Amino acid sequence: MKIAVIGCTHAGTAAIVNAATLYPDAEITVYERNDNISFLSCGIALYVGGVVKDPQGLFYSSPEELSKLGVKTKMRHDVIDVSIEEKKIKVKNLESEETFEDTFDKLIITTGSWPIIPPIEGIDMENILLSKNFYHSNTIIEKAEKAENIVVVGAGYIGVELVESFQAQGKNVTLVDSMDRILSKYLDKEYTDIAEEAFVEKGIKLALGETVTRFEGVDGKVSKVVTAKGEYDADLVILCIGFKPNTALFKGQIDMLDSGAIIINEHMQTSHQDVFAAGDSCAVIYNPTGESRYIPLATNAVRMGTIAARNLIESKAKYLGTQGTSGIKIYEYCIAATGLTEESAKDAGLKVKTVTVKDNYRPEFMPTYEEVMLKVVYEEESRRIVGAQLLSKADLTQSINTMSVVIQNKMTVDELAYVDFFFQPHFNKPWNILNLAGLNAK
Structure with missing residues (x-):
């Protein structure tokens, strides 16, 4: 064969x-x-930001x-x-x-x-780069060293992570996106508001709800990004519009x-x-x-x-589908999501309800604890869970992996209330935050 x-x-x-x-x-x-294989492009921002020292990893x-x-x-x-x-x-x-x-x-x-490369005037100018593979990451690092003003176009995961990396290097950073929120495909507004506030506090300029109309430059090198609403100086532009x-x-x-x-x-x-x-x-x-x-x-x-x-010779394994489960760390916030947001569920024609729980993730008698915000999206009639989002300064993102399994197995929000989770004060409370969402939905 x-x-x-x-x-x-x-x-x-x-x-x-x-x-x-x-x-x-x-x-x-x-x-x-x-000339290389198996490059983890999700690590580009970590490499660009110096967190990953050896790219061979x-x-x-x-x-x-x-x-x-x-x-x-x-x-x-x-x-x-x-x-x-x-x-x-x-x-x-x-x-x-x-x-x-x-x-x-x-x-x-x-x-x-x-990467999607839209037909924007001036897009072929020097120092307008893509972010996809190993060679792109090396070029970004090389160009960023000499750049003062960096504009990232596209506020998905890659764009958002690059913005944080550039800001940590002391660059003047602008994030442009035609949507009015960052990460709008993955998170509802109450979550993106928190992330956006973190960026603004760090001095990052957010140009949201703005579509790039052209790039301007001098001697073939980009110097400015022009949108329908404003102009932004740019020695370097990274396109992260999508794939x-x-x-x-x-x-x-x-x-x-x-x-x-x-x-x-x-x-x-x-x-x-x-x-x-x-x-x-x-x-x-x-x-x-x-x-x-x-x-x-x-x-x-x-x-x-x-x-x-x-399955090449005979069908032995089945793909179980996906929930599009993902996670990101934005400064001190650990954020994860799976399935539909409230907004995307309604756009898909589903009649949904939501429940949001805010609680400290472990008992207050412990020396430290952090608040966690969990939102669960479920169908109004069947009560089938179709999405969940979580944010905390503590890393509780594995709870979203659990919610991914819940969605895959078509569980209801009522069943979530009584799922068996362990309790240990180092890690959680007697009522797990996931249980609380189910209980509150009742």
Whole structure:
């Protein structure tokens, strides 16, 4: 059996490692246009901010490790054409410029995503950078050393984390986003208000509800970001607008959403039985609504890559869907969320109610304690839980992992009230904060 894998970050690495173990007699070849694999892009802000000193720690595998498994690792090889029906791929060696063809019995698509680059006037100027891979992170660090005014465009997780890193380095930082709140896809207003206040206290300028209309510069280098409402000096601009699936090679050959995200079944199989896909190139089943959505997350990717490998010959493993569970640390606040926010639930047409609990996470007789704010979103009629958000100066983010399981298993807010959680004064109170949310909803 010849297995070809296109792309090798999270999903690709997981698929390859598992396939090599499960099918020792298979001929496995991976094609990757970069010279590195398995880079944890979620660590870019930590690397830029100096928290991570050695960037090699952000790689959890290597071409050498895959070679030891008997995998043919074709680094700096770009797949330029694919014929799924003929089971052929055309490849260009980026070092020698040579092109050649290969065949496959099974194909695993793990081509990932690429940053969205909107057609804004001046966007091609020098010092307007992307933040996705290892090379981007090194360029950001190099350019940031000489920059005084840095503008980050996009207030999602990556943009927000970079803003904090730049501010810690003493830069003048502006965060621009067309939405009127940061992290609006993940958190409701009562949570983003707290995070935004933390940024303002640190001297970060928030230009929210503003869309970039053009970039201005001198001698080809950016010097200003112009929005419909204002202008901001910029020696350096980082674009963090979002990501799109990198799937143009397969258009018209397998089923996709309008966004280009590949549609897969619960076994990671595409509309072609011998072609599997995983990671940021795919749509996934979003359990709170039951629909296919594009949710590019490393956690989704490693699960999907693992499952794809296990199902190449026969369907053995099922993908359980996702809640889009995520977490972030903004200065002293530990924040996590899963499923739908109140706002996004209503936008999705769900009739929901919410319950918010504020309490100290452990007994007041302990020498220290911190307040935690938990919000649970649930359907009004069925009382099925569809989302949760948590914020505290104490790291209680693992509670959101619990809520992810709750959503996945379609539990109600009434059942949450009486779930069995341990009590120990070092960690919590007799009524766990999750229990309290269920009790208060009654």
